Amino acid sequence: MVLSLGQPLLMLVLLEKRNIRCIVRKESRIVTAKKQKLFSEIKNNFRNAEDIWPGHDKQNPKSPVASRFSMMQKIAESLPIASGAIYFTYPIHNGISMSVEETNYDSFFFLITAEKRLIEEIQKNDILIITGSGKTTQLPQFLFNAGFCREGKMIGISQPRCIAAVTAAKKVAEECDVQLGQRVGYSIRFDNTTSSSTRLKYTTGDLLLREALVDPLLSRYSVIIVDEAHERTVHTDVLLALLKKVQLDRSKAVNGTSEIGGVLRGCQGRKVSPLKLIIMSASLDARVFCEYYGGAKALHVQGRQFPVEILYTVRPVTDYYVDAALVVITIFQIHLKEKPGDILVFLTGQDEIESVKRLVQERLEHLPEDKRKLLPLAIFSALPSEQQRRVFAPAPIGFRKVVLATNIAETSITIPGIRYVIDPGCVKVRTYDPSKGMDTLVVVPASKAQARQRSGRAGREGPGKCFRLYSEREFEKLEDSTKPEIKRCNLSNVILQLKALGYDDIFGFDFIDKPSRGAIVKALEELHLFGALTDDCKLEKPAGDQMARLPLDPVYSRALILANQFNCLEEMLITVAMLSVESIFYHSRERREEARTSRNHFASVEGDHLTYLSVYRESNEFFLEKIKAENSKAEVDKKIMREWCKDNFVNSSSLKHARHTYRQIRRNVEQMGFNVSSCGNDMLEYRRCLAASFFLKAAQRQMDGTYRALESGETVHIHPTSVLFRSNPECVIFNELMQTSKKYIKNLTRIDPLWLAGSSSLQNR
DNA sequence: GAGCACTGC
Numbered sequence: 208m209v210l211s212l213g214q215p216l217l218m219l220v221l222l223e224k225r226n227i228r229c230i231v232r233k234e235s236r237i238v239t240a241k242k243q244k245l246f247s248e249i250k251n252n253f254r255n256a257e258d259i260w261p262g263h264d265k266q267n268p269k270s271p272v273a274s275r276f277s278m279m280q281k282i283a284e285s286l287p288i289a290s291g292a293i294y295f296t297y298p299i300h301n302g303i304s305m306s307v308e309e310t311n312y313d314s315f316f317f318l319i320t321a322e323k324r325l326i327e328e329i330q331k332n333d334i335l336i337i338t339g340s341g342k343t344t345q346l347p348q349f350l351f352n353a354g355f356c357r358e359g360k361m362i363g364i365s366q367p368r369c370i371a372a373v374t375a376a377k378k379v380a381e382e383c384d385v386q387l388g389q390r391v392g393y394s395i396r397f398d399n400t401t402s403s404s405t406r407l408k409y410t411t412g413d414l415l416l417r418e419a420l421v422d423p424l425l426s427r428y429s430v431i432i433v434d435e436a437h438e439r440t441v442h443t444d445v446l447l448a449l450l451k452k453v454q455l456d457r458s459k460a461v462n463g464t465s466e467i468g469g470v471l472r473g474c475q476g477r478k479v480s481p482l483k484l485i486i487m488s489a490s491l492d493a494r495v496f497c498e499y500y501g502g503a504k505a506l507h508v509q510g511r512q513f514p515v516e517i518l519y520t521v522r523p524v525t526d527y528y529v530d531a532a533l534v535v536i537t538i539f540q541i542h543l544k545e546k547p548g549d550i551l552v553f554l555t556g557q558d559e560i561e562s563v564k565r566l567v568q569e570r571l572e573h574l575p576e577d578k579r580k581l582l583p584l585a586i587f588s589a590l591p592s593e594q595q596r597r598v599f600a601p602a603p604i605g606f607r608k609v610v611l612a613t614n615i616a617e618t619s620i621t622i623p624g625i626r627y628v629i630d631p632g633c634v635k636v637r638t639y640d641p642s643k644g645m646d647t648l649v650v651v652p653a654s655k656a657q658a659r660q661r662s663g664r665a666g667r668e669g670p671g672k673c674f675r676l677y678s679e680r681e682f683e684k685l686e687d688s689t690k691p692e693i694k695r696c697n698l699s700n701v702i703l704q705l706k707a708l709g710y711d712d713i714f715g716f717d718f719i720d721k722p723s724r725g726a727i728v729k730a731l732e733e734l735h736l737f738g739a740l741t742d743d744c745k746l747e748k749p750a751g752d753q754m755a756r757l758p759l760d761p762v763y764s765r766a767l768i769l770a771n772q773f774n775c776l777e778e779m780l781i782t783v784a785m786l787s788v789e790s791i792f793y794h795s796r797e798r799r800e801e802a803r804t805s806r807n808h809f810a811s812v813e814g815d816h817l818t819y820l821s822v823y824r825e826s827n828e829f830f831l832e833k834i835k836a837e838n839s840k841a842e843v844d845k846k847i848m849r850e851w852c853k854d855n856f857v858n859s860s861s862l863k864h865a866r867h868t869y870r871q872i873r874r875n876v877e878q879m880g881f882n883v884s885s886c887g888n889d890m891l892e893y894r895r896c897l898a899a900s901f902f903l904k905a906a907q908r909q910m911d912g913t914y915r916a917l918e919s920g921e922t923v924h925i926h927p928t929s930v931l932f933r934s935n936p937e938c939v940i941f942n943e944l945m946q947t948s949k950k951y952i953k954n955l956t957r958i959d960p961l962w963l964a965g966s967s968s969l970q971n972r
Numbered sequence: 973g974a975g976c977a978c979t980g981c
Contacts, residue, residue, distance in 0.1 A: 368979065396981055413980045442980065556977065588978065614977055635977040648977070692979090700981090758981035790976070871981090927974045947975075 221280060325506075326353040329430075333454065334484045334500045336493045339508035343371075343434055344379045346485070347407045350430055351390075355483070356406040360429035365412045367440050368619060369395040376400070376409040396758070397867045412442035416449065420707055420756065424460070425453055430483040437490040437656070438618070439691035439720075441701055447486070448717055449708065451500065454482045490656055490688065499719050513666035515628075519679045530676065531559070534631060535566045537674050538609055541627050542581050545672070548626025549608040551616055553661055555635040555650050560585045560611045567609065580606045586620070587613040589790040592860045598622055617660055621667065628665040628673040630658060632681070638695040641729035643919040644903070647946040656688040691720045698722055698730035699761045703739055706746045707755035736903065737765040753879050757872060759783060766900035767876055773896035775886035776876065778820060782897075784869035785819035786942055786954060788861045792928070805856040810930040814939065814956035816897055817890065818930050823869075826851055826862060898962040901940040905963055906952055908937050914952065916944060917963075926951040938963075 326349055329335055337346075347362050355362060366372040376393035385391055392401035393409040401408055412433070419425055431450055436443050460479040486496050486503075493505040520533075534552060541550055554560050567583045584598045601624060602608040610622055614634060634653045639646050653661070658675065665671025675682065693701070702713055710716055713727055734740045739751040739761055746752060754764035763783045770779030785791060792806055809825065811817035826848070833847045852859035873883060886892045898905075906914040906923055912935060914923045923944060925932050929952075931939065942954035 411980065417981065438979095440979070556975095558975075589976070615979095617978085619978070637977065650977090787981095868981095924974095926976080928976070932974080945976080949974095951975080953976080 322349050325349060328506060329483060332504050333481060334503040336486045336496045336503055336505040337508055338488050338491060338493045338505060342508055343375050348379060351406060355429045361427050362407050362430045363415060363428045364409045364432045364434060365415050365446060366409060367412060367435050367438050367443060369411055372409040372411055379407060412446045416442060416446055416704060419449060424457055424479060426479055432485040432487060434487045436486045437488040441692045441696060444691060444693045444719055445701055447719060450484055454484055457482045512663060513670045515662050515666040515671045515673050517662055517673050517675060519675050520677060531563050531566060533676055534563055534629060535570060537629050538567060542607055543578060549624040550627040551610045551612060551622060551625045551664055552629040554611055554613060555633050556613060557587050560587060563611055581609060582606050583609050583611060585611050586615060588615050591858055625664055626669060626671045628662055630661045630673060631676045639697050641726045643921055645944045645946060652685055654686045654689045694720055694722055698726050699733045702730045703734055703755050703761050707752060734761060737761050757875055769900050770896050771881045773892055774884050775893045775896050776881060776883050777885035778893050780869055780873050781820055781823045782816050784865045785823055787868055788864045790858055791861045792856060813894060814931050815929055815954045816956045822857060894956060894958060895962055897956050898940055898958040901942060902963055905940050908935055921950055923950045923952050926953040929953060929955050931955050
């Protein structure tokens with residue numbers, strides 16, 4: 208019997224003959240469910256692969272079918288799986304240098320793995336570092352199949368971003384053919400799809416940390432996988448340290464050597480078993496993690512990536528700034544000379560994106576009609592989501608897209624169709640100066656790791672090209688990787704979390720990269736002033752605990768506690784919810800004036816906090832009225848909300864996020880036993896409360912019209928986004944001090960300087 | 973006279 212069989216399926220059969228387990232991914236266009244069924248029939252019924260390819264003539268090795276067949280066989284035999292290597296291939300022609308034309312595997316990919324060996328390594332080692340990429344969805348399934356979820360235990364997979372947790376969980380549920388929320392689920396801030404039967408749980412690092420506040424031994428998990436550890440976000444760094452300790456405590460508990468109490472409290476009577484820890488990192492260099500975990504074993508996994516040709520400029524770059532002219536020249540060089548495929552350009556911010564976009568449009572007008580088929584699109588996080596969505600749509604037929612993006616396209620989002628990347632080598636980074644209590648936002652050269660990540664974006668769908676707008680020598684001079692976030696941020700939140708987890712000795716805490724002593728001291732001082740820590744730096748009960756449990760910056764948590772005393776908790780909940788989202792008022796440059804007029808409708812002469820309050824309240828009243836009048840359903844509500852936002856130049860996704868936040872923190876404070884009361888129209892009381900809450904961040908007008916920040920003595924300016932920009936109040940409190948082109952204060956409210964003396968005495972208990 | 977990289981709870 209002879210069956211008709213495509214080459215990929217034949218390859219699977221050949222590999223299965225070598226006892227290599229093949230996993231066929233469902234989303235492949237070629238491998239339909241029908242073919243999968245066919246494949247399993249073949250596996251079970253045929254001994255010789257030769258029997259299943261029609262036209263195969265064993266006697267005539269020169270026949271085209273025979274030569275292809277023998278090529279396939281050679282490939283199958285040459286994959287180095289017998290040697291014990293763990294091997295992922297995507298798609299197959301990439302791993303084994305065969306041309307696309309020859310194989311027709313373009314949209315087909317599968318995963319070949321020595322699953323058994325991987326599981327063996329995990330059973331042997333309590334900590335395993337896995338480098339490379341492309342295993343976020345597979346590894347948890349292997350672990351499940353190997354019995355790591357027995358006795359109701361879970362496998363936790365931590366991701367740095369919500370979107371990654373959600374997409375991975377959905378994909379795995381589909382691959383396992385289970386409903387999301389059953390065996391596989393995800394849990395993120397405003398969305399939890401897990402149930403009591405969930406065994407593979409995808410979540411974000413910070414949520415897992417919060418779980419440890421309730422269950423310090425994380426006793427529900429048998430394995431925890433920390434994905435994308437190379438990104439070194441604050442949350443992963445803290446999580447990695449915490450897990451190290453949890454693992455030690457759990458093995459002590461198992462061996463009966465642990466002191467009862469301490470970190471063991473709250474393990475909720477569950478039987479404690481050892482914890483397996485898997486750190487996954489895309490960087491080639493696993494040394495940092497191996498050393499941190501006392502010489503842990505590292506395995507490398509081949510990622511699924513097409514080759515990307517890297518091109519450098521010959522011209523030496525004198526300074527690190529983005530040369531817009533050079534960017535535009537490169538865009539047109541690609542557009543006019545290269546094969547079809549969209550272009551992705553990494554720029555540093557909205558301003559730069561808008562000016563490059565304008566330059567591209569101008570230049571297009573000077574080209575002949577048939578060369579004008581280039582579509583410039585912008586994407587950055589503050590851009591409203593309707594406009595963000597445009598970059599994901601394919602370009603009209605015959606057109607080439609050029610996507611002008613910030614770092615958002617480096618990791619957070621993947622744009623389909625990209626074959627060319629332009630990397631000017633710059634990035635805007637935020638760093639915190641603890642001595643001044645000030646953030647700076649400046650453009651600096653990107654790191655090598657970042658440059659590699661960027662170029663990788665050209666090879667997701669086929670071989671690509673990356674144009675680096677600097678020379679190879681300059682690339683060599685770049686830092687290997689970006690400085691871990693924990694070394695350049697305000698630590699008060701991290702330290703409060705650690706204190707709440709029971710770690711009192713912050714200076715002796717086992718960070719992978721230790722923040723500076725000054726940064727730690729500053730955070731401890733702040734927490735002490737906020738009433739979260741006692742004089743000897745222990746967690747203040749109950750305030751410190753309450754603040755640690757609120758999903759807010761400690762300064763905002765403190766504001767809620769004070770507002771409870773000032774009887775304006777309702778107002779402060781709204782304020783804090785609005786302050787925790789970015790860019791409530793976003794507008795394109797073209798409609799700036801219109802938007803400003805609209806904002807004046809909400810603007811309060813007292814400042815930004817009251818302005819936010821009225822935006823929130825007006826939107827709320829509008830929704831309530833509409834919903835009452837139309838008795839509408841949730842779908843309609845969304846539409847009403849979007850329309851209101853559009854009419855009022857408010858960013859609807861920001862407002863939505865603020866509303867979610869409000870509901871969550873309201874629930875939180877109610878659980879803390881607070882009674883949510885409103886000060887009604889007594890805005891004086893509310894402003895006094897703002898002054899008491901943010902007394903550390905006050906600024907006073909000077910003779911020359913500039914302001915002096917009272918804490919650091921810095922000369923500062925009112926940010927143009929503030930409603931107080933054109934007025935010049937004598938004294939204000941603010942929420943943010945940030946240096947860009949100038950030292951700016953943002954989110955301000957006018958106060959009476961006399962209130963400050965009163966507020967600090969409030970703090971001096 | 974003039975502006976805000978990106979996440980996360």
